[in-house]
Amino acid sequence: MPSCSHLLPAWAKGLPFGVEAENATLQCMMLPFSSYHRRLAAITVSLGMLGICAMLGGCRRQHGANGLTPVTLQTDWYPQPEHGGFYDAQIRGYYKDEGLDVTIRPGGPYINAEQQVSVGEAQFAMGSSDRVLQAVGNGEPIVAVAATMQRDPQALMVHQDSPVKSFQDLDGHAVAIKLGATWFSYLVQRYHLKNVREIPATFSVANFMQDPGYIQQIFVTSEPFFARQAGTQVRTMLISETGYNPYRVMFTSRAYRQEHPEIVAKFVRASLRGWRDYLTHPDDINAAIGKLNPALSGPQMQFSYQGLRDQHFIAGDDTSGAELGQFTPARWTSMYQQLLDLKVIEKPFDPAIAYTLQFLPKGGS
Numbered sequence: 187m188p189s190c191s192h193l194l195p196a197w198a199k200g201l202p203f204g205v206e207a208e209n210a211t212l213q214c215m216m217l218p219f220s221s222y223h224r225r226l227a228a229i230t231v232s233l234g235m236l237g238i239c240a241m242l243g244g245c246r247r248q249h250g251a252n253g254l255t256p257v258t259l260q261t262d263w264y265p266q267p268e269h270g271g272f273y274d275a276q277i278r279g280y281y282k283d284e285g286l287d288v289t290i291r292p293g294g295p296y297i298n299a300e301q302q303v304s305v306g307e308a309q310f311a312m313g314s315s316d317r318v319l320q321a322v323g324n325g326e327p328i329v330a331v332a333a334t335m336q337r338d339p340q341a342l343m344v345h346q347d348s349p350v351k352s353f354q355d356l357d358g359h360a361v362a363i364k365l366g367a368t369w370f371s372y373l374v375q376r377y378h379l380k381n382v383r384e385i386p387a388t389f390s391v392a393n394f395m396q397d398p399g400y401i402q403q404i405f406v407t408s409e410p411f412f413a414r415q416a417g418t419q420v421r422t423m424l425i426s427e428t429g430y431n432p433y434r435v436m437f438t439s440r441a442y443r444q445e446h447p448e449i450v451a452k453f454v455r456a457s458l459r460g461w462r463d464y465l466t467h468p469d470d471i472n473a474a475i476g477k478l479n480p481a482l483s484g485p486q487m488q489f490s491y492q493g494l495r496d497q498h499f500i501a502g503d504d505t506s507g508a509e510l511g512q513f514t515p516a517r518w519t520s521m522y523q524q525l526l527d528l529k530v531i532e533k534p535f536d537p538a539i540a541y542t543l544q545f546l547p548k549g550g551s
Contacts, residue, residue: 254287255449259436260308261293265478267468267490268407269312271334271500273478274471275460284452292478295364295389300326303439310453314338315521315541316368316432322540323531327440330541332454332511334461335434336502338426339493340369343394343404346419350401353428356382362394362402363387371528372430391416407493411486432521433513434499435541443542454545458511465495512546 261269272290275281281288291308293299299311300321310331318330342361344350350359353373360383363370370384387403391412394400404410406422413420425431436457443450464471472487494500502509515538522537 252287254282254285256287256289257309257449257453258289258291258307259453260291260297260299260302260311262297262299262312264292264294264481265290265475266408266482267472267475267487267494268339268405270464270468270471270475270491270494271461272457273460273475274464274467275456277471277474278460278463280456280459280463281453284456286449286452286456288453288456300328300437303328303437303442306439306442309442309449310436310438312434313437314432314434315518316430316525318435318437319518319522319525319537319540320368320530323525323533323535328437329440329443329539330433330435330437330513331443331450331545332436332458333433333513334436334457334511335499336509336512337424337497337499338432338434339405339407339424339497339499340426341404341406341422341424342401343409343413343420343422344401345394345398346421348399348401348421353377353423354379356401358382359399359401360385362400364403367403368525368528368530369425369430371530372524373425373428375528376428376430394418406497407490407499408486411489430524431517433517447544451545454511458547461500462507462510465500510547513541513543515543 259272261272263269265273269290272288276288276290293312299308299313300317302308303311304321304326312334313330315330318328321328342353342356350356354377356373356377357379358381361370362385364387365384367384373379374382391402391409394402394409394413395416395418402409404422406424410420410422436454438450468491472484472491476482476484476487500510501507502512518537518541522531522540525531526534
């Protein structure tokens with residue numbers, strides 16, 4: 187999972203931007219995550235939002251008199267390149283072109299986006315198809331409306347010389363993860379792991395750097411950067427390569443979809459336009475994201491962007507871009523069946539109620 191966006195920004199510590207700020211970011215990656223850091227994250231993002239609003243000519247409250255429809259997008263982490271398409275749509279005015287005034291609300295490790303949407307605190311949120319299916323199975327009335335990633339960048343990271351060469355080799359080892367992760371249950375079942383332990387993730391690489399036998403959950407677009415910056419060679423194993431391959435999605439509530447289909451269509455259209463644009467013109471968007479989250483260095487954002495682009499997480503393997511945003515019913519059904527087999531979903535339902543193809547670009551898969 188992307189790490190360390192909770193770092194106190196350089197200006198708040200009296201540090202200049204540049205090498206010293208980048209070093210501070212790396213040091214942060216070596217520290218355990220704490221409630222103190224979470225409070226700093228809230229301050230950083232709030233002040234950053236004010237700066238970006240001023241730079242871009244105002245945000246939601248200033249646009250209220252313009253007749254734009256205000257909506258909120260709840261993200262899954264602090265501002266980062268993995269959200270680049272949404273910030274692209276906001277900054278370049280694509281949401282405004284559709285008559286929308288979109289507030290992007292940063293997430294974090296303790297934000298439940300499904301609940302935020304279910305209770306109307308946000309109209310849209312970022313998530314994944316497995317979590318959406320589980321939420322629907324638990325009675326939460328949400329529905330996925332488009333894909334933000336065709337493949338999931340979630341992975342395990344090990345040291346270069348680790349004896350763990352494949353997922354089967356996890357037996358006898360401890361793995362640092364966000365406890366209760368469904369994909370971990372899938373690995374245990376698929377590879378018949380009898381002696382593998384899950385330990386709580388710390389959302390940093392501190393323990394990894396100190397223990398050559400450490401294994402942890404990551405995004406391949408994030409944590410490897412910090413480990414390599416500290417001089418440690420790593421290997422990664424994508425969870426998607428095991429056959430457990432959820433979409434990353436944007437979703438809304440069933441009620442909002444039914445009552446405001448035109449707004450959902452506009453949001454999806456502008457967001458995908460932003461993602462298409464970000465994949466080819468990221469520099470100014472990354473600069474803006476860096477203002478929102480000063481913990482991010484230029485090299486780190488470039489690493490994340492290149493991973494997203496070169497490994498085809500966003501738009502899939504079709505170089506024409508036809509897969510951008512798309513779902514296939516077969517893949518949703520497959521994920522649903524995996525969750526049913528794992529008994530994560532206890533009461534069967536039609537998986538088609540968890541997603542819709544209504545707002546996807548025509549001509550896609």
